[in-house]
Amino acid sequence: MNTECEYIQSRMHEYFDDELDYEMSLRIKKHLEHCSECREIYEKISKLSNLIKQSFNSSSESISL
Amino acid sequence: MKLKNFVNIMKNPREYFQKNKYKNSDTSDLVINAQSGDNLAMDELIRRYESYIYMRLYQLDPQNENIKDLMQDVMLRVARSLKSLKNPKRFQSWLSQIITNIFFDELRKKRRKMNTVSIDSFFSEEEENSKNEKELECPKDSPDKCSEASEMKRIIRRAISELEEPYRAAIVLRELQGFSYDEIANATGASVGTVKSRIARARQKLQTKLKDYLQ
Numbered sequence: 383m384n385t386e387c388e389y390i391q392s393r394m395h396e397y398f399d400d401e402l403d404y405e406m407s408l409r410i411k412k413h414l415e416h417c418s419e420c421r422e423i424y425e426k427i428s429k430l431s432n433l434i435k436q437s438f439n440s441s442s443e444s445i446s447l
Numbered sequence: 448m449k450l451k452n453f454v455n456i457m458k459n460p461r462e463y464f465q466k467n468k469y470k471n472s473d474t475s476d477l478v479i480n481a482q483s484g485d486n487l488a489m490d491e492l493i494r495r496y497e498s499y500i501y502m503r504l505y506q507l508d509p510q511n512e513n514i515k516d517l518m519q520d521v522m523l524r525v526a527r528s529l530k531s532l533k534n535p536k537r538f539q540s541w542l543s544q545i546i547t548n549i550f551f552d553e554l555r556k557k558r559r560k561m562n563t564v565s566i567d568s569f570f571s572e573e574e575e576n577s578k579n580e581k582e583l584e585c586p587k588d589s590p591d592k593c594s595e596a597s598e599m600k601r602i603i604r605r606a607i608s609e610l611e612e613p614y615r616a617a618i619v620l621r622e623l624q625g626f627s628y629d630e631i632a633n634a635t636g637a638s639v640g641t642v643k644s645r646i647a648r649a650r651q652k653l654q655t656k657l658k659d660y661l662q
Contacts, residue, residue, distance in 0.1 A: 395647045395650065396643065399627075399628065399646070400645075427650060427662055429661050430654055430661060431605050431655055433657065433660060433661070434603065434607065434618070434622045434653075435622060435623065436603075437600040437603035438604070441527055
């Protein structure tokens with residue numbers, strides 16, 4: 383893993399959560415286009431996020447007062 | 448018109464029309480009317496968001512025995528401070544902020560009362576007792592054998608519940624309530640830097656626990 387990857391991965395959660403400015407977001411987006419290792423990390427965050435949302439979305443429907 | 452509605456109208460027309468005055472109004476209209484003092488609009492607004500309030504509080508702490516008291520506090524605050532909401536279209540996010548503030552105010556009060564407070568258990572004793580048995584039905588190395596998706600969801604929810612409170616709060620507010628890091632920092636009284644690291648740490652912990660589902 384090179385230093386650029388290290389840096390990108392340190393900002394990955396902020397990137398996923400849309401907490402970065404345009405310039406930084408663009409830098410990470412471009413990096414992900416050609417770096418499979420970092421892209422895999424991003425995809426895992428994304429999958430986890432979907433799992434969390436799904437696990438509550440359906441259960442919330444059954445919550446009654 | 449359905450027969451049931453017709454009967455209700457004939458029984459007490461005034462009450463029926465009052466109750467249904469805002470039935471088809473959108474939230475922004477309800478907010479605007481409630482802000483100008485229309486109690487029927489306020490009642491409809493509260494009625495419409497009652498389940499939403501419950502769900503948000505439940506997500507933050509399913510084991511909280513005071514959810515209904517907290518709901519009352521939320522509704523009271525909505526009624527008292529609705530006039531301060533400038534953009535009626537942002538009612539839901541404004542409400543979400545109130546729910547979170549009230550939840551954490553309550554948590555801070557509890558912490559002051561007892562040196563420690565446990566909000567770490569997501570499951571009732573009954574569910575906990577059957578946990579091992581259920582895990583046997585769903586081997587970790589082959590999640591595809593889970594016969595029902597609900598089992599997987601239960602495992603994910605349990606993984607979240609097992610996070611320590613600061614991590615769970617951060618991830619729930621981010622993933623389920625859509626709060627920004629700034630909003631989470633305000634709600635929890637932590638710095639934005641701390642929120643960042645809590646979210647990253649919470650995800651790392653969940654990724655380890657749920658690695659079989661993230662292949």
